[in-house]
Amino acid sequence: MNDPALTASSHRRIRQSNEVAALRALHQFGRLSRAELARKLRLNRSSSGHIIASLTADGLVREAIEDPPEQPGYARVGRPGIMLELVPDAIFFLGVEIGVEHISTVEIDLGTNIVSTNVEPFDGPSISVEAAVDRAVSMALQSIPASKLERCEGFGVSTPAQMDKHGLVRLAPLLGWRNVHLAELVRDVLPLRVPVLAENDANAFAIGATYGRSEAHSGVTLFLVMESGVGGGIIIDGNLFRGANGLAGEIGHLIISDAPGPRRNLEQLIGLETIMGEYRKTSALSHPAFGNFLADVQDRLPSAVSIAEHWAKALATGLVQACRIIDADRIVLGGSVAALYPLMAARVAAHIHAIQESSFPFPSITVNDEGTVGSAFGAACMLHQRYLSLESQRFADDAAEFEEPEADEGR
């Protein structure tokens, strides 16, 4: 019923769709002239001009002041186009991550540049949802002057929880939440009437790590976040693939039951705690850090290398299993444990080769080195993505009537 493919185009919709396409093209390619835009969007130069005029009037696009640095060989015949660009500070989006031990907030602008961040320690398990939301919202708004607030166009929350696409948390074991409507709670507290989205932290991280990257714009990206827990997310053609319950890509709970004894899942084999638990047994240091472990691996200390070898094998097994099912184009590793991968890449590759049948291709593996605010950044990106879509607030004139006149089975 609400199948977007079944919804008709109308007149307003055409313009909306084309304005959105123009904004996305500018976001994706940086700077374009009207004529270049027209070619990319397969429409007439005159239409392109009209659309740009609308967007300029709205303050979202402007003509770039300085000329692009004259790249050698870039001189083309004909009248040069006037470069257009998004106005970065036209609007902004906020993202917060309510973690177990900290809350992080991020402000990004229309160009998805990080404007400011804020990280504070936090004791998740001992604090109620309401208090956590209060804290997160006030942290996010803290550095925003009142005059700027109205330019906020979205608020995203990420947290380690199973939740549906509406932001209803079914279960957050690490925080002790159950059946709370996180997105609603945020909407209630937030002194702004902007769209609010909530998402699982690993999914949000995956969005943040891929959003705007042209590599991830098409194809399948499997993203892994390896900390004490191991989460994951799948990005298909630039969009998060949530699955039925938002659990798609939760690769940490794959069963890697090579060893006899109790079943072990991937998280228990490649997570930070396992590594450090093993490492502590062999390290000479009294309070070894992960950095010490990395150094020991680099120095080829046998005890450390042995731990890393087990890690590499388990990781390889998990990735092969995942790729048998989703056939990814690329794998991106994130989280602090990902720093171990470059040291072990050859071993992981060898294990992959040994495990999987030779006729299967295997995607490239890269490491993501985002800062500590990756998940909050991703939450903010979700709203940037939404703004650059037909669900954008900019087209909210008739959205009020779209209040689902008929029952719909979700998803």
Added chain:
Amino acid sequence: MNDPALTASSHRRIRQSNEVAALRALHQFGRLSRAELARKLRLNRSSSGHIIASLTADGLVREAIEDPPEQPGYARVGRPGIMLELVPDAIFFLGVEIGVEHISTVEIDLGTNIVSTNVEPFDGPSISVEAAVDRAVSMALQSIPASKLERCEGFGVSTPAQMDKHGLVRLAPLLGWRNVHLAELVRDVLPLRVPVLAENDANAFAIGATYGRSEAHSGVTLFLVMESGVGGGIIIDGNLFRGANGLAGEIGHLIISDAPGPRRNLEQLIGLETIMGEYRKTSALSHPAFGNFLADVQDRLPSAVSIAEHWAKALATGLVQACRIIDADRIVLGGSVAALYPLMAARVAAHIHAIQESSFPFPSITVNDEGTVGSAFGAACMLHQRYLSLESQRFADDAAEFEEPEADEGR
């Protein structure tokens, strides 16, 4: 560049998009009045009327002659609408499956009804690609009168092979093919200028089993085909998810390495050959068939039950692994081995419960009882789906200019 989301709507595009939406709505809901259609498509009754007029002129839609059977309580106040329906025999699509031991062909109409089928034995491994294609095409066209040929709007091929979305086969181990452009070969042989698509047999089967089913229209469906081999396909929101190499859902090659010794993949644990190999050891019959095995399981013969129990456990393990990654909404089992599932459903459920962590939901499992032409039917459905999309031949007037003026990175 060719991101469809970046392609602008133009005038022609509006009408095309709305005609397509109308056709899809009629296909999905069967019969609708103009007013109902207008509501579903969120457009004005008058526009709905215009669109229907176009489609009627094209012979694709007609007013239903007999009134719908007066369902009790269905009498509504106001002038009753005139029911519209697709004209089933306005056009048709052909699908062929080039299997290892047989070739099947199917003709379907605009209502995705099967008009005719044709199955012949075939010795795949000993025959060249060209000969196989020749044979398949002539079988498909065999029963079509020449006068009807021009109403053909698409030709689909399915075969057990790894291939890209353009129909370029990388490898077909069972048929001994390598690096052949299957879709091109068919286009060359086919005496029709219609779209040709090729797809892996399991993927095609998955499309056929879900296409037009409202359940599969949204959400994630994991489809398993269990014969001597075990293939699979993933349908997301009604569309096939191919992955990077068309291998998404190839769950048969998941590694289920519980037992020590050589690695065993799922196919080797739950495939028909394994079951029958074990069964032959215990059966009193000299040439036992799968049906005998099913009967023995039903009769609770210990030796058969033991085999089935191993099957159930391996299946459960594979399904849990798959759902950890794609978080399916539903699982559909197909192929002849699927007949074993109803007898073992409780055991499979018990294993699933034992294997996976309790906090994870698990989708429903159903059995698909399509005939033997499922894969050929699916191949034909792919072209039906294409026809009911903006890539439809009906809009080919400008498609010729769309010849990719600039390099594009595929996918």
Added chain:
DNA sequence: AATCTATGTTGCATAGCACAACAAAATATC
């Protein structure tokens, strides 16, 4: 029979795009 309600059709208004023509700004050519 009169009223009500929803459908299908028709005429008109409007919005947005394509097209063509033109001025502008650069390179290419002699």
Added chain:
DNA sequence: GATATTTTGTTGTGCTATGCAACATAGATT
């Protein structure tokens, strides 16, 4: 250096599909 060439941005016109409102129609309701 003057002219031709190429490409860009703009402007005016025409077309097309939708929206809107009015009306006739066909059944149910009273």
